[in-house]
Amino acid sequence: MKPDSTWRDFLTPFVLLTGPGTLFIGVTLLVPLLTVVMFSFWRTESYELYADWNFDNYRVLFGEAAYRTFLIRSVVSAAVTSLICLVLAWPVAYYIARHGGRYRLLLVLLLAAPFFTGVILRIAALQGILGPGGLINMSLGLAGFAPIKLLMYTQFAATIGHIYLYIPFMVTAIYLSLVNFDFALLDTAKINGAGPFRAFIEVTWPLNWIGTSIGTVLVFIPCLASTITPRFLGGPNATSFGMSLSQQFGETGTWALGSAMSVVMFIFSFLVIAVLKFTIDLRRSGFTGAGR
Amino acid sequence: MSSHDDTVSLSLEDICKQFGPVKAVDGINLDIRQDEFFALLGPSGSGKTTLLRIIAGLEHPTSGRVMVGGQDVTFMPPYHRRIGMVFQNFLLFPHKTVAENIVFPLRMQNIGKAQRDDRLSWAIQLLRLQGLEARYPHELSGGQQQRVSLARGLISRPALLLLDEPLANLDRELRAEMEIEIRRYQKELKIPFIYVTHNQEEALTMSDRIAVMRNGVFEQVGNRTEVYQKPKTVFVAGFVGQSNQMEGKVDKVNGGFLAFTWQGKKLVVPHAGDAKTGELVRFMIKHEDVQIEVASRKSAIPGNHNSIPGKLRDIIFKGQTVNYLVDLEGGMEIVASGSPRDMTLAAGDLVFAFWSQDTGSSFKLG
Numbered sequence: 231m232k233p234d235s236t237w238r239d240f241l242t243p244f245v246l247l248t249g250p251g252t253l254f255i256g257v258t259l260l261v262p263l264l265t266v267v268m269f270s271f272w273r274t275e276s277y278e279l280y281a282d283w284n285f286d287n288y289r290v291l292f293g294e295a296a297y298r299t300f301l302i303r304s305v306v307s308a309a310v311t312s313l314i315c316l317v318l319a320w321p322v323a324y325y326i327a328r329h330g331g332r333y334r335l336l337l338v339l340l341l342a343a344p345f346f347t348g349v350i351l352r353i354a355a356l357q358g359i360l361g362p363g364g365l366i367n368m369s370l371g372l373a374g375f376a377p378i379k380l381l382m383y384t385q386f387a388a389t390i391g392h393i394y395l396y397i398p399f400m401v402t403a404i405y406l407s408l409v410n411f412d413f414a415l416l417d418t419a420k421i422n423g424a425g426p427f428r429a430f431i432e433v434t435w436p437l438n439w440i441g442t443s444i445g446t447v448l449v450f451i452p453c454l455a456s457t458i459t460p461r462f463l464g465g466p467n468a469t470s471f472g473m474s475l476s477q478q479f480g481e482t483g484t485w486a487l488g489s490a491m492s493v494v495m496f497i498f499s500f501l502v503i504a505v506l507k508f509t510i511d512l513r514r515s516g517f518t519g520a521g522r
Numbered sequence: 523m524s525s526h527d528d529t530v531s532l533s534l535e536d537i538c539k540q541f542g543p544v545k546a547v548d549g550i551n552l553d554i555r556q557d558e559f560f561a562l563l564g565p566s567g568s569g570k571t572t573l574l575r576i577i578a579g580l581e582h583p584t585s586g587r588v589m590v591g592g593q594d595v596t597f598m599p600p601y602h603r604r605i606g607m608v609f610q611n612f613l614l615f616p617h618k619t620v621a622e623n624i625v626f627p628l629r630m631q632n633i634g635k636a637q638r639d640d641r642l643s644w645a646i647q648l649l650r651l652q653g654l655e656a657r658y659p660h661e662l663s664g665g666q667q668q669r670v671s672l673a674r675g676l677i678s679r680p681a682l683l684l685l686d687e688p689l690a691n692l693d694r695e696l697r698a699e700m701e702i703e704i705r706r707y708q709k710e711l712k713i714p715f716i717y718v719t720h721n722q723e724e725a726l727t728m729s730d731r732i733a734v735m736r737n738g739v740f741e742q743v744g745n746r747t748e749v750y751q752k753p754k755t756v757f758v759a760g761f762v763g764q765s766n767q768m769e770g771k772v773d774k775v776n777g778g779f780l781a782f783t784w785q786g787k788k789l790v791v792p793h794a795g796d797a798k799t800g801e802l803v804r805f806m807i808k809h810e811d812v813q814i815e816v817a818s819r820k821s822a823i824p825g826n827h828n829s830i831p832g833k834l835r836d837i838i839f840k841g842q843t844v845n846y847l848v849d850l851e852g853g854m855e856i857v858a859s860g861s862p863r864d865m866t867l868a869a870g871d872l873v874f875a876f877w878s879q880d881t882g883s884s885f886k887l888g
Binding site: 412414415417418419420421422423424425428432433436437513514515516 | 578579580599600601603604605606607609611613615616617618626627630631658674678
């Protein structure tokens with residue numbers, strides 16, 4: 231064997247196997263991302279981008295109260311939505327995985343039913359329930375009661391929308407984790423003296439934490455970037471960071487500021503993933519063969 | 523039943539368990555003594571695992587009572603029962619180290635760290651797990667995992683240790699070693715062990731008493747030699763040890779013996795049941811109770827023995843023992859088992875298979 235043939239033996243499969251994917255991600259994700267980072271240090275004037283490098287966009291972003299409010303609102307909203315989804319999804323996923331029997335797969339596929347229609351339609355449908363002329367408040371009105379203000383164009387209504395939109399991801403992630411969980415371990419825990427609650431804390435939760443954290447990321451990140459839901463359900467007092475961001479690229483045409491907002495959002499998303507990653511110890515995840 | 527007898531640590535009173543139309547456990551009564559190694563032996567589907575899960579509290583009986591140390595625990599949840607359990611597939615917590623797995627029961631009882639560490643080093647020493655404390659279960663061999671599982675079952679000195687086919691996933695050599703070990707722990711700790719197995723050798727090697735279970739009922743309960751040598755039913759005779767079977771109509775009953783004709787030979791065998799003249803019986807005799815002699819030395823066979831002529835078809839050498847396969851006229855076969863020392867015989871020799879008239883067991887059929 232020639233000495234350089236080993237090098238080629240390695241390179242050929244590497245290029246063939248990873249090449250197409252790398253190229254695709256490079257062109258569709260990395261290039262636009264780098265472009266956005268670049269734009270965020272530029273300047274827009276009258277809908278035109280000018281390449282004079284500066285930090286003004288970031289200064290505006292962190293200096294003006296409105297943007298700070300939008301950002302904090304979006305982060306808090308994403309966190310609250312994730313938490314509520316977590317609490318609601320766990321029992322559902324647990325029930326399907328443990329007691330779903332032969333209907334398990336069907337039940338999980340049903341979770342995907344809302345995706346049969348587009349986001350706009352689904353949000354419009356929610357508006358038809360929560361809005362001023364919607365099912366709830368109209369019925370109340372017909373019965374002679376005052377409408378529930380909380381449901382009309384508030385952060386609360388937007389959060390309901392977010393939960394509705396993203397909870398399937400959470401249930402699916404937790405379910406996929408639980409179907410690979412050996413429920414016999416709970417019998418073991420109980421025989422060894424753990425009541426139902428302690429058995430959950432000691433065994434079920436830690437062994438399904440990876441799935442749970444994946445679900446959390448899948449809810450948190452789209453929620454952080456959400457634009458349509460707060461616009462349709464949230465009204466003016468629920469303007470989100472994502473809504474403002476999309477305005478920079480649309481109505482106001484301030485691409486450079488929009489790019490800076492994108493970078494900030496990207497950093498926040500990344501932070502959440504990093505924090506969750508920090509909580510995962512593969513050796514303690516129950517994944518056998520995960521090594522050190 | 524058992525009133526307040528201090529030596530009885532577990533008693534089962536008329537336990538039944540029904541799954542839909544299936545009676546998995548059908549009227550089990552049993553007392554387990556404080557210092558006893560008890561085996562539940564039966565084929566798969568006999569209800570032995572269900573019975574064990576009822577004792578553990580993982581299932582509730584449809585009717586009947588479970589008493590541990592004189593207390594009715596029938597509907598007590600498993601986490602209050604102070605019972606240890608060891609499973610076939612180990613069921614160690616994969617996200618906890620060996621040490622964390624072992625002390626788990628103590629933590630659940632809110633026992634302080636100092637005492638936990640104390641007990642841990644005791645268990646590590648007992649089960650020879652030194653140096654493995656910080657490992658995770660997937661980094662251990664099957665035998666080590668099973669020892670960790672035993673340590674976890676024993677660390678809180680439970681009132682009772684249940685073992686559900688704990689050695690079934692281990693290879694043969696390790697199994698033989700563990701059989702001896704587990705019996706040693708039981709004798710040292712004087713905690714009653716209830717050991718479920720479908721492997722009769724395991725049951726015979728390890729236990730003091732054996733219950734042979736089939737279709738949810740006990741076919742026989744007795745000490746191990748009794749179950750082996752004096753099986754009460756055809757099933758027990760066939761399941762425990764390896765037996766030759768012969769069937770025929772009873773010609774005569776004479777005290778403790780009966781005579782019947784098999785393959786044209788008149789045989790005299792022990793009579794334990796209630797078979798009468800003319801009724802069909804099955805006689806079963808263990809391979810090692812049958813001896814063999816070359817045809818030319820027929821006179822060496824003592825008088826009070828049954829003997830059947832045949833042709834030695836093959837000799838199966840099994841190391842410690844040898845099985846002689848003897849073809850009889852009419853296509854039947856008898857197996858005689860002996861020590862390999864006297865290997866003067868060869869396949870094709872004409873021989874007599876013979877056994878003492880007072881060995882083996884007869885059962886009325888039908």
